[in-house]
Amino acid sequence: MRAVTTSHLGSLTWERAVDRPDLLAERTHAMISGWAVVEPEVADAVLVAAIDPDLADTAAMTEAYDLPLAASVNCVLVAGRREGVERVAACLVRATTRADVNNAVKRLLDVRKASFLPMERATEESTMEYGGITPLGLPDGYRMLADARVGTDVTDAGGTVVIGSGVRRSKISLPGALLLRAPGVEVVEGLALA
Template sequence: MTTATLGSLTWERAVDRPDLLADSTAAAIRAWAADDPQVAGAVLVAEIDPELADTAAMTEAYGVPLSASVNCVLVGGRRAGAEKVAAALVRATTRADVNNAVKRLLDVRKASFLPMDRATAESGMEYGGITPLGLPAGYRVLADAAVAADDAGSGGTVVIGSGLRRSKLSLPGALLVRAPGVEVVDGLALA
């Protein structure tokens, strides 16, 4: 069994711990690993206190660099009666440019965050654990180019949700932006 450390957390291969993943996340990682053998050893999971799932609390409690955390927010908008939904992935030290970049990419009149109850119901994931891995097929996944950057504080590793509040995933940012369906976007995030 592969283990690693980041902050004070001990990480194990996610493919070996589906009990720490939302069902759709586990399925997405298995499918991705079947297509790319690097994934099984590179996508890791660590159990955390679910009360510490929010980025700031997790960073403080476990010593994970804030710059390593990547937030996944679900955004939607409409044009001509058609709704478009996307996940926006940005470093936790930034915020998604919903009003300009996301709106333009979705080609909608107004983009806004999905309400929490809708986001969790449609994704099958828990609030505070939503991840780009395992989202519904119709969702676009937009990743700010900085997600792939080799951050000095984390050696290129990023921390994202697992679909559950009680765990987090870690993997190289450069690998995350190569996940199936991910679109890399320059300027998706604002400082």
Template sequence: MPLTLGNLTWLRAVDHLHLLAEPTAAAVTGWAAVEPAVADQVLVTEIDPELADTAAMTEAYDLPLAVSANCVLVAGRRGGEERVAAAVVRATGRADVNNAVKRLLDVRKASFLPVDRAVEESGMEYGGITPLGLPTGYRVLVDAAVATEAEGAGGTVIIGSGLRRSKIALPGTLLAQAPGAELVDGLALA
């Protein structure tokens, strides 16, 4: 049975893989193969790609801001080795790149990945990049608040699908258990 959240109808992502970027579709199907609950709990909906940015989407589709989570890609170097991570935080805050992410990557300076590189390496569209399906070797840091209930959002979180024309909804607790995800206290700034 589909979920209604805001004024959108959400359907099982495994049944609508055409609404996911190729690496995201592969990650969701692979995850569902080892964790059967994923098939019923990872949902997708189609949206207007012009409304993919969080503020526009929440307003247009009558969604609470707290239900959305943003994923940013950051990198830093240590001893000539580059370290890349995705930082996932609720849209009511922002990733603490200068302190928490830098400390977790054990680098002197952490910076956002340039857009062209983020798109090329992830195989996803900018504005739709998601923690599901990122390249092997990227750390996936998920703020602990994503796995808790948020006012107006309950335990659900909306993330990118890898495409600007759709979004994924799933329980935040499930996202925190995604393959490779690391749950981190204090990853977000208010």
């Protein structure tokens, strides 16, 4: 294993995620490893850092580790029904915004009403921990909708974003533009509200 530090992104020590399965949900590590086979640059671009699990929530984490709030990307799970069929999506939005569930998400899922998945169901179905849910390794059948601003460099972090790792004890960092290219991600203009 080789440690890769990113001095421009907070006070954390970042390492290649493919080398640290102990810091990732099982499905997340499998997804990143498979993606790296198809796109070899992913192995060096997707990093992970250990954190205090009590600081996994975005506000606490950004403050404790000197990370810009705008670099954090939240992954929220939303569902709605149409003709008895449930449609579920993971919405990726910067922490300084919020998913437009009542308009954009509802329209994209083509449902009459969309709402956040209850925590217990979200963690059970994703096999990830609350506070660590990530788009990398979600179950098949989940749409992954990403606000286009996730790929925009809005901080001094060089376009790097911070997302969940599937567990509360770590976070993943990667270029926002790369996250928008992750398998299955649909880029949506206006998915988030300021």
